[in-house]
Amino acid sequence: DGGITQSPKYLFRKEGQNVTLSCEQNLNHDAMYWYRQDPGQGLRLIYYSQIVNDFQKGDIAEGYSVSREKKESFPLTVTSAQKNPTAFYLCASSGTRVNEQFFGPGTRLTVL
């Protein structure tokens, strides 16, 4: 099956710890994206990558880091510098210039 997967589905961490969220796609898409969604809110772009070994900051990159060493993978690290990390994190990929995006199921991160 082609698709985009995120793991884990739920993640609990103590305040001050870094945590890495996984995102993998087998759609052969060049572009990948990370969004954050807070309750009752829309999606805010954290980072995006249009090609391997290159990525750009989105609207709310502070406190987050990413890497894009492989086309299939775009992990997101939530660092201790992120002031309010509890949120629902969505990863997406796109393979066309019109930028139709395919989303993963999301990871719900709760910082205790």
Next chain:
Amino acid sequence: SQQGEEDPQALSIQEGENATMNCSYKTSINNLQWYRQNSGRGLVHLILIRSNEREKHSGRLRVTLDTSKKSSSLLITASRAADTASYFCAPLGAGSYQLTFGKGTKLSVIP
């Protein structure tokens, strides 16, 4: 980047009725896309309308685009309980690679 703003924020209708959601945006676009999100899940792409198109259909979905008013609407005909979800519009700005999402319209279809 620019953000689509959906209206209304919430909509409650009876099964079988039509549901209309609106979207406004600020600057020139390449295309505008609509997505659906079921509670606690990822978004699913519904339909894309290009800037040179005025109307597009897909099954029970009808999307219109008025670039002079910088607005779009999504009509779901003969709604079903399974249509209960949040709906987001996402304009793709001309020359941009980023989609931006508003807060969405939360649709409740009552059986």
